[in-house]
Amino acid sequence: MPAPLPVVRTVAELRAQVAAWRSSGERIGLVPTMGALHEGHLSLVELARGQAARVIASVFVNPTQFGPNEDFDAYPRGEARDAALLAGAGCDLLYAPTADEMYPQGFATTINISGVSEPLDGAARPGHFAGVATVVTKLLTQTAPDVAVFGEKDYQQLLVIRRLARDLDLPVEIVGAPTARAPDGLALSSRNAYLSAAAREVAPALHAALRDAVARLAEGKTVEQVELTGRAALERAGFGPIDYFEVRNAETLRRFEGARPDGPVRLLAAARLGRTRLIDNIAG
Numbered sequence: 001m002p003a004p005l006p007v008v009r010t011v012a013e014l015r016a017q018v019a020a021w022r023s024s025g026e027r028i029g030l031v032p033t034m035g036a037l038h039e040g041h042l043s044l045v046e047l048a049r050g051q052a053a054r055v056i057a058s059v060f061v062n063p064t065q066f067g068p069n070e071d072f073d074a075y076p077r078g079e080a081r082d083a084a085l086l087a088g089a090g091c092d093l094l095y096a097p098t099a100d101e102m103y104p105q106g107f108a109t110t111i112n113i114s115g116v117s118e119p120l121d122g123a124a125r126p127g128h129f130a131g132v133a134t135v136v137t138k139l140l141t142q143t144a145p146d147v148a149v150f151g152e153k154d155y156q157q158l159l160v161i162r163r164l165a166r167d168l169d170l171p172v173e174i175v176g177a178p179t180a181r182a183p184d185g186l187a188l189s190s191r192n193a194y195l196s197a198a199a200r201e202v203a204p205a206l207h208a209a210l211r212d213a214v215a216r217l218a219e220g221k222t223v224e225q226v227e228l229t230g231r232a233a234l235e236r237a238g239f240g241p242i243d244y245f246e247v248r249n250a251e252t253l254r255r256f257e258g259a260r261p262d263g264p265v266r267l268l269a270a271a272r273l274g275r276t277r278l279i280d281n282i283a284g
């Protein structure tokens with residue numbers, strides 16, 4: 001059994017611990033999460049451990065990135081389980097601030113990022129990326145890590161965070177981690193806990209449709225054909241509504257102007273299965 005994980009809940013305690021490690025010359029890694037941890041999160045901790053002597057994980061279910069009709073109240077929470085998993089993965093510290101610590105009375109700042117945060121989830125979830133960008137900026141300035149690790153599972157979020165770190169001159173290296181999947185291809189996600197047994201059987205169709213789309217692009221099908229076929233496959237499998245199933249430029253998330261991609265490709269999809277919204281993406 002690993003030793004229980006130290007937990008800090010205030011910016012002051014966090015900074016004191018980081019300062020102590022820094023004074024010994026240690027590099028610091030940060031893995032921000034919303035808890036309800038799974039192997040995907042733990043793979044981020046492992047990646048961070050390869051790049052920093054000390055790894056801090058944050059668990060904060062950030063209210064400002066949930067829309068009014070989204071699952072903030074229902075979002076799974078369980079700090080004791082999360083702390084045990086993090087300790088087992090070799091994490092050194094859990095930062096679990098309260099909402100009041102993050103957003104004290106009078107809090108009035110929002111980080112808005114244009115361009116890369118606008119399409120896809122930005123269109124489907126108004127305000128979501130402003131909430132993400134604001135909380136991640138705070139986590140990065142509170143912790144001041146050398147490196148911070150984010151999953152490609154949330155590919156658009158990763159690009160948004162790279163953009164904000166560059167634009168705000170944050171002295172941190174943003175590292176993207178590959179998506180951890182169940183053996184049947186379903187991307188691991190805290191929200192998979194919402195899936196009924198029947199929906200769980202259907203859910204891998206999302207990844208399968210994305211893989212199929214990559215193959216069709218390679219065969220020379222047009223972007224439009226590939227997107228239509230992908231949406232139809234999801235509808236047949238029982239998904240709906242489908243927020244998007246799109247072929248985009250992997251760096252800018254812009255659409256390609258011609259019928260076929262002429263730059264790096266990322267395929268991204270988001271769709272509802274029952275009451276659960278699933279997202280996934282793969283390289284083209």
Ligand code: AMP
Nearest residue numbers: 033034035040150151153154179180188
């Ligand atoms: P969340 O707790 O869902 O906000 O996710 C916290 C971090 O874990 C984000 O950087 C996510 O992209 C990442 N993450 C979530 N699921 C996975 C996964 N299946 N594989 C890799 N990273 C993931």
